[in-house]
Amino acid sequence: MRIERVELREIPLALRDRFEISSGWRHDRRIVLLAVYGDGHVGWGECVAAEDPSYSYETTDTAWHILATFIIPAVLGSEPDSAADVLAPVDWIRGHRMAKAALEMAAWDLEAKTKDVPLRVLLGGAREEVAVGVSIGLQATDDALFAKIEGHLERGYRKIKIKIKPGRDGEMLAAVRRRFGDIPLMADANSAYRLTDLPRLMELDDLGLLMIEQPLAYDDYLDHAELQSRLATPICLDESIRSVDDAQLALKLSSCRIINIKPGRVGGLASSKRIHDLCQEAGVAVWCGGMLESGVGRAHNLALATLSGFTIPGDISESRRYWERDIVEPEFEMSDGIMRVPDGPGIGVAVDQERIDAMLDRKDVFSA
Ligand code: OSB
Ligand code: MG
Numbered sequence: 001m002r003i004e005r006v007e008l009r010e011i012p013l014a015l016r017d018r019f020e021i022s023s024g025w026r027h028d029r030r031i032v033l034l035a036v037y038g039d040g041h042v043g044w045g046e047c048v049a050a051e052d053p054s055y056s057y058e059t060t061d062t063a064w065h066i067l068a069t070f071i072i073p074a075v076l077g078s079e080p081d082s083a084a085d086v087l088a089p090v091d092w093i094r095g096h097r098m099a100k101a102a103l104e105m106a107a108w109d110l111e112a113k114t115k116d117v118p119l120r121v122l123l124g125g126a127r128e129e130v131a132v133g134v135s136i137g138l139q140a141t142d143d144a145l146f147a148k149i150e151g152h153l154e155r156g157y158r159k160i161k162i163k164i165k166p167g168r169d170g171e172m173l174a175a176v177r178r179r180f181g182d183i184p185l186m187a188d189a190n191s192a193y194r195l196t197d198l199p200r201l202m203e204l205d206d207l208g209l210l211m212i213e214q215p216l217a218y219d220d221y222l223d224h225a226e227l228q229s230r231l232a233t234p235i236c237l238d239e240s241i242r243s244v245d246d247a248q249l250a251l252k253l254s255s256c257r258i259i260n261i262k263p264g265r266v267g268g269l270a271s272s273k274r275i276h277d278l279c280q281e282a283g284v285a286v287w288c289g290g291m292l293e294s295g296v297g298r299a300h301n302l303a304l305a306t307l308s309g310f311t312i313p314g315d316i317s318e319s320r321r322y323w324e325r326d327i328v329e330p331e332f333e334m335s336d337g338i339m340r341v342p343d344g345p346g347i348g349v350a351v352d353q354e355r356i357d358a359m360l361d362r363k364d365v366f367s368a
Contacts, residue, residue, distance in 0.1 A: 005036070006035065006036050008033075008364045008365075009035070010033075011361060022163065045109065049099070067103065071103055082111055102264070104270065113345045113346040124273070128340065132313050132338070138163045146180075149179075156336040184313070185207075191218045195216065201231065210234070211235065211236040224255040225253045228255060229254070236259065247259060259285075261288055265289075276309045287312035287315075288302075290315035294322075295351075296351060319331035327351060328350060
């Protein structure tokens with residue numbers, strides 16, 4: 001494959017509901033899209049970096065800077081054998097895996113389109129349908145939370161993930177259990193606790209949660225290992241896993257029993273596959289998380305989630321749960337908690353470029 005041209009675009013896209021986690025909230029997203037041209041086709045990728053450095057040190061603006069200044073110039077004109085090799089010229093760049101992933105994932109779409117196969121097939125996916133769940137942000141009151149859960153259960157979501165923080169945790173989750181019974185329920189703390197909160201975290205252990213996601217610091221493995229040894233509930237790591245090496249470390253230290261793989265966080269789909277394989281060997285379950293992506297990032301996540309080790313429903317919700325109108329066609333929908341993976345070439349959905357260009361905040365074009 002030859003990388004002939006790369007286009008970067010940023011568009012504003014407002015979430016239907018503001019999304020709140022322990023570190024803050026977001027209503028208006030800034031979406032960075034990357035289009036890579038080669039061999040008569042175009043592949044699309046999305047950068048998952050957030051608007052501020054709360055989830056990761058990367059942001060919309062750092063990702064744009066690193067892509068435009070270092071990554072894209074280094075790969076323009078290159079001829080990698082496959083998408084898995086496209087980042088080889090930027091191995092020297094430390095970190096910035098969200099920026100790298102945007103290009104890598106676009107290259108996977110390009111390769112799949114060049115070969116005229118769905119991305120799912122190129123990745124080695126085992127199925128054409130994926131069970132999906134929903135991630136619910138912090139709500140002001142239990143009643144507001146109950147109303148959300150009820151709506152999502154009615155719609156058929158197969159897993160309910162609830163954001164927690166100190167003060168909105170044990171009692172709130174116990175109330176959810178009383179109200180909804182034995183639903184597939186989990187909690188995500190986005191690093192809101194420390195090991196000194198052990199007594200508070202032990203209160204969550206009797207609630208039959210599928211897992212507790214990222215309870216402790218964003219860069220920690222040791223305290224998570226200690227916490228996991230005290231809890232019956234599996235710990236799932238999200239923020240702590242930024243690379244294959246991080247996953248290896250977490251497995252070695254028994255820091256978790258489950259890993260949330262987000263390709264946009266770990267440097268792309270090749271790294272995601274390797275983490276998936278390592279976890280399968282180690283008997284650690286994986287599932288595919290989300291970063292409030294548009295339909296472009298969602299399509300990549302869905303294709304990845306067809307791999308056999310993805311045994312837990314992902315945070316891959318329908319387009320309408322996020323946006324008034326998505327930027328891909330058809331939009332992502334599900335039936336009874338099951339999302340069908342598009343069967344066209346590559347990501348299998350058409351990117352509405354006309355609409356994107358009508359709402360553009362900025363654009364940069366790079367040619368070999
Ligand atoms: O921690 O998984 C997270 C969204 C933004 C940043 C971090 C997280 C999330 C979600 C939403 O939980 C998942 C989604 O529906 O995209
Ligand atoms: Mg998370």
